Amino acid sequence: GAGVSQSPRYKVAKRGQDVALRCDPISGHVSLFWYQQALGQGPEFLTYFQNEAQLDKSGLPSDRFFAERPEGSVSTLKIQRTQQEDSAVYLCASSLGGGGVEQYFGPGTRLTVT
Amino acid sequence: AQKITQTQPGMFVQEKEAVTLDCTYDTSDQSYGLFWYKQPSSGEMIFLIYQGSYDEQNATEGRYSLNFQKARKSANLVISASQLGDSAMYFCAMRLTGTASKLTFGTGTRLQVTL
Numbered sequence: 001g002a003g004v005s006q007s008p009r010y011k012v013a014k015r016g017q018d019v020a021l022r023c024d025p026i027s028g029h030v031s032l033f034w035y036q037q038a039l040g041q042g043p044e045f046l047t048y049f050q051n052e053a054q055l056d057k058s059g060l061p062s063d064r065f066f067a068e069r070p071e072g073s074v075s076t077l078k079i080q081r082t083q084q085e086d087s088a089v090y091l092c093a094s095s096l097g098g099g100g101v102e103q104y105f106g107p108g109t110r111l112t113v114t
Numbered sequence: 115a116q117k118i119t120q121t122q123p124g125m126f127v128q129e130k131e132a133v134t135l136d137c138t139y140d141t142s143d144q145s146y147g148l149f150w151y152k153q154p155s156s157g158e159m160i161f162l163i164y165q166g167s168y169d170e171q172n173a174t175e176g177r178y179s180l181n182f183q184k185a186r187k188s189a190n191l192v193i194s195a196s197q198l199g200d201s202a203m204y205f206c207a208m209r210l211t212g213t214a215s216k217l218t219f220g221t222g223t224r225l226q227v228t229l
Contacts, residue, residue, distance in 0.1 A: 059216070105151075
């Protein structure tokens with residue numbers, strides 16, 4: 001596909017379970033970002049990759065959150081021992097270069113922790 | 115740290131009318147970019163328009179224009195000739211230039227276009 005894709009689109013997890021959210025960026029895009037969007041709020045930055053290097057993880061809320069992009073394309077955001085406050089939409093975005101103006105967003109994964 | 119403020123939680127506009135969505139920002143950096151995104155109910159963030167802090171002309175993209183007032187630190191979005199399909203959440207965002215850095219978003223404005 002031409003755009004950023006994310007899977008699954010919806011995920012329900014019981015509190016304490018681990019989840020893995022996948023992002024397929026636009027082919028050839030160097031930069032990849034993860035954002036967390038709580039209900040009624042704007043997206044908040046979690047982490048950033050340039051190719052396979054994680055250059056900024058300052059937004060990850062706790063050490064239960066882990067992201068990787070081992071081959072510089074697909075990325076996975078993993079949340080261990082999910083808590084109710086982790087319920088949110090997780091958005092992935094990619095851009096062509098490090099200084100690329102426009103970030104292209106995927107449709108997001110809506111995570112609900114019960 | 116950067117901050118974006120959108121003071122209008124919701125706005126109504128009649129079809130074919132123009133509407134202005136407000137955005138103010140705060141940063142001590144001189145080089146930055148300002149963005150507007152549209153988020154329909156499907157959830158995807160759609161890029162609308164970009165303004166660089168050194169751009170002298172206000173950005174325009176079709177029916178969208180950005181009213182950039184640097185001294186007031188405001189970057190309002192103007193949508194002309196509103197259409198029913200414009201009904202969505204609108205987010206203002208900022209990114210510092212020169213770094214491959216994150217976008218900082220405001221809390222958004224929900225626009226409802228009525229007949």
